Amino acid sequence: MNAEILARFYGVIPAGGVGTRLWPLSRAAAPKFLHDLTGSGSTLIRATYERMIPLTGDRIMVVTGMAHRTAVLAQLPELADEDLVLESEPKDSAAAIGLAAAILHRRNPDLIMGSFAADQVIGPVEVFQDAVREAIATAATGKIVTIGIRPTLPSSGFGYIRTGAKLEVDGAPSARDVVEFVEKPSEDTARGYLASGDYLWNAGMFVAPVSLMLEHLARNEPALHDGLQEIAAAWDTPERDEVKARIWPTLPKTAIDYAVAEPAAAAGDVAVIPGVFNWDDVGDFAAIGRLNPASESTGITVMGDGARVYSDDASGIVVSDTKRVIALIGIQDVVIVDTPDALLVTTKDHAQSVKKAVEHLKASGDIDVL
Amino acid sequence: MNAEILARFYGVIPAGGVGTRLWPLSRAAAPKFLHDLTGSGSTLIRATYERMIPLTGDRIMVVTGMAHRTAVLAQLPELADEDLVLESEPKDSAAAIGLAAAILHRRNPDLIMGSFAADQVIGPVEVFQDAVREAIATAATGKIVTIGIRPTLPSSGFGYIRTGAKLEVDGAPSARDVVEFVEKPSEDTARGYLASGDYLWNAGMFVAPVSLMLEHLARNEPALHDGLQEIAAAWDTPERDEVKARIWPTLPKTAIDYAVAEPAAAAGDVAVIPGVFNWDDVGDFAAIGRLNPASESTGITVMGDGARVYSDDASGIVVSDTKRVIALIGIQDVVIVDTPDALLVTTKDHAQSVKKAVEHLKASGDIDVL
The missing domain is CATH 3.90.550.10 (Spore Coat Polysaccharide Biosynthesis Protein SpsA; Chain A)
Incomplete structure (x- = not known):
């Protein structure tokens, strides 16, 4: 050109x-x-x-x-x-x-x-x-x-x-x-x-x-x-x-x-x-899992600088926006998103349903966390 | 007598x-x-x-x-x-x-x-x-x-x-x-x-x-x-x-x-x-589930005065020691314990394994949350 x-x-x-x-x-x-x-x-x-x-x-x-x-x-x-x-x-x-x-x-x-x-x-x-x-x-x-x-x-x-x-x-x-x-x-x-x-x-x-x-x-x-x-x-x-x-x-x-x-x-x-x-387009947390490979030793994808994650017989994604210790035990393909005022626990298969939760929270007046 | x-x-x-x-x-x-x-x-x-x-x-x-x-x-x-x-x-x-x-x-x-x-x-x-x-x-x-x-x-x-x-x-x-x-x-x-x-x-x-x-x-x-x-x-x-x-x-x-x-x-x-x-003797979180019946409408046992729990197709126990919104989506028999400095996510079946997590945290020096 x-x-x-x-x-x-x-x-x-x-x-x-x-x-x-x-x-x-x-x-x-x-x-x-x-x-x-x-x-x-x-x-x-x-x-x-x-x-x-x-x-x-x-x-x-x-x-x-x-x-x-x-x-x-x-x-x-x-x-x-x-x-x-x-x-x-x-x-x-x-x-x-x-x-x-x-x-x-x-x-x-x-x-x-x-x-x-x-x-x-x-x-x-x-x-x-x-x-x-x-x-x-x-x-x-x-x-x-x-x-x-x-x-x-x-x-x-x-x-x-x-x-x-x-x-x-x-x-x-x-x-x-x-x-x-x-x-x-x-x-x-x-x-x-x-x-x-x-x-x-x-x-x-x-x-x-x-x-x-x-x-x-x-x-x-x-x-x-x-x-x-x-x-x-x-x-x-x-x-x-x-x-x-x-x-x-x-x-x-x-x-x-x-x-x-x-x-x-x-x-x-x-x-x-x-x-x-x-x-x-990173449309949901399943995409986060695709884009960020899991740790080979733990099977967990961890996002977040301050994350302190302990896992035992667990797999999935942890997105941490806090410095909290997060312990995962015996749970597979889980999605955990930990923020100071809201916590999401779901599975990769339900990643698309998160939108419904947000709509519910909006309808119920919990707009402080949206 | x-x-x-x-x-x-x-x-x-x-x-x-x-x-x-x-x-x-x-x-x-x-x-x-x-x-x-x-x-x-x-x-x-x-x-x-x-x-x-x-x-x-x-x-x-x-x-x-x-x-x-x-x-x-x-x-x-x-x-x-x-x-x-x-x-x-x-x-x-x-x-x-x-x-x-x-x-x-x-x-x-x-x-x-x-x-x-x-x-x-x-x-x-x-x-x-x-x-x-x-x-x-x-x-x-x-x-x-x-x-x-x-x-x-x-x-x-x-x-x-x-x-x-x-x-x-x-x-x-x-x-x-x-x-x-x-x-x-x-x-x-x-x-x-x-x-x-x-x-x-x-x-x-x-x-x-x-x-x-x-x-x-x-x-x-x-x-x-x-x-x-x-x-x-x-x-x-x-x-x-x-x-x-x-x-x-x-x-x-x-x-x-x-x-x-x-x-x-x-x-x-x-x-x-x-x-x-x-x-x-309330030995683990499965006991908490036995002692506290789940809500008939949601299938979730919620403990904690400030708990703000939203659930969709989920069952289990939420113990909340914070005022955070907790959203559970598509996950069964889950145990979530939400405290200001530590979060546990496991299942009722793994309630006894929590002790191992605590021992691990002790060994790795995370004693601030024990």
Whole structure:
């Protein structure tokens, strides 16, 4: 890819989502992206940022909740003030990614944005970066480009991307047309998708000319588009805070998939690069177990600097956010998450049910621990 | 029984033993007898004390560790200063019960002592008190009398008492001779004991003339006997503390079973009253489950005033010593003990293995949580 095209590239990291299935580790005040869930020494948002630097340099914008300002800046001290977009309330992905597109478009209408969620685990990074380079080259031909993940099992937990004809793009040998995005399927349907070889997991990665993003947004969500343009017009001026405070709360809440990706695919404007890197959205504690091998001597995966774990005839995962001694005796595939104000005890098989517990606690008024 | 005999009766409560299998609830600084393990609202030592009052009035002596002075007095504010025997270090049951016998003997050589551990659960109390009355009547004939528990299962966790011929004692229709005390048997042997009907569980309950206790102690452990007599001679004088501090650390460490009960039985001096009350020594968390029924709606036994437990498809026991939210999901027969500095997660089937964990923690230097 020529340097001129790469110079048009700007990274965007939407950092939202509590990660309810990782409660009580992940919670409103300390969402998933602020944790090191792989034992790498980096939080997920820091790892996401560093994965993009070779492509973007410091041209990276972060969109997150107002409450996370201090924590995000502690993780990303390099971040410029005008590249930190703080939401006064959550407005879903169309508003978050759309505002980034609108601000960048004001700065330079030729920019190509690449939006990658702050809470995914990806490796090897070089393979990921190669896929992004192909996506940039394809986006430069006037496409919204997603990077789809090659499925490894018939998951009913992800949306899928149905791939179409191969595209002829210089610098993007694996680019294909996208026929459609499909919602989370049944497990049976997912088995068919896996067997066909035509489907990829939708990981919410978008690389696209900002102008094309805004064009589709204007067509499908005109009120949202106009509001975002109004904020963007004030962004690099002294009126930024005042205008954002006035407009943001009035914006409609919708997902980028509905507002842009799906209608753009129907219009023939979406391409896909198959991602052959390892990818995990760390959706639950079973994922923590996959990403962090158990100690060979004890059979236990332990996460947490201060953890003091004793085990006898036990296996599973201990995530410790305290300095307490934790003794596990005669219990298998257990998941224990120990935090100062909440304790979760479950099994790997029930990792998905954690969300239900959080909903129950919310309903019963135990919001202090959410 | 005539009032004259009952007037000779004095209660003794040895309050020792950490209750290692109930860690981390029970521990050195807060042993088993200082906990309410039945949800009755009373600690075990308070319940033990109140069970004896109808027989003794306030004539009750407590032998416990120096460290528990404040906690024991908080539980038993009625306790007279001269009836609180504080051990500067643990010296096992022969020294503890023997010192009580020696002090009481100084006060009145005709006294009959009744020694009952501080950490057992007994009911109905009237049935227990009837058994003690029979034991007092039998002791008055010049016997060391134990109250043995009618076995309900072939337990290999208790010592047994082999009963002999029926005795003819006024006021003690169920009194029998004791042939011998036997150590904890194998489960097979225990099955034989249960089938024979000749064996009772040894619950460590002794009712005996203090003079007869001291006589056997002098015969079997003369050094211990002489040391205890020296402390007893100073007990109700200003020299109490000085003499105790000097002598106690030099005393031999042995169990009352070896020092008195077994040799006395061999000499034909021991009788037994079969106890037909319910009895539990609350030896482990499985016992906590037996003694505290699970909630019908959740299947979980919850102990702890501040407990905030959410469960979904789970069963077992939660003992909470914190105000944390505890969420249990998809896990059966679990035992969770949540304290500020230590957490235990095990199953009812592994309740006995908790002791091993404590030994491991001791060996690895984690004594702050023991």
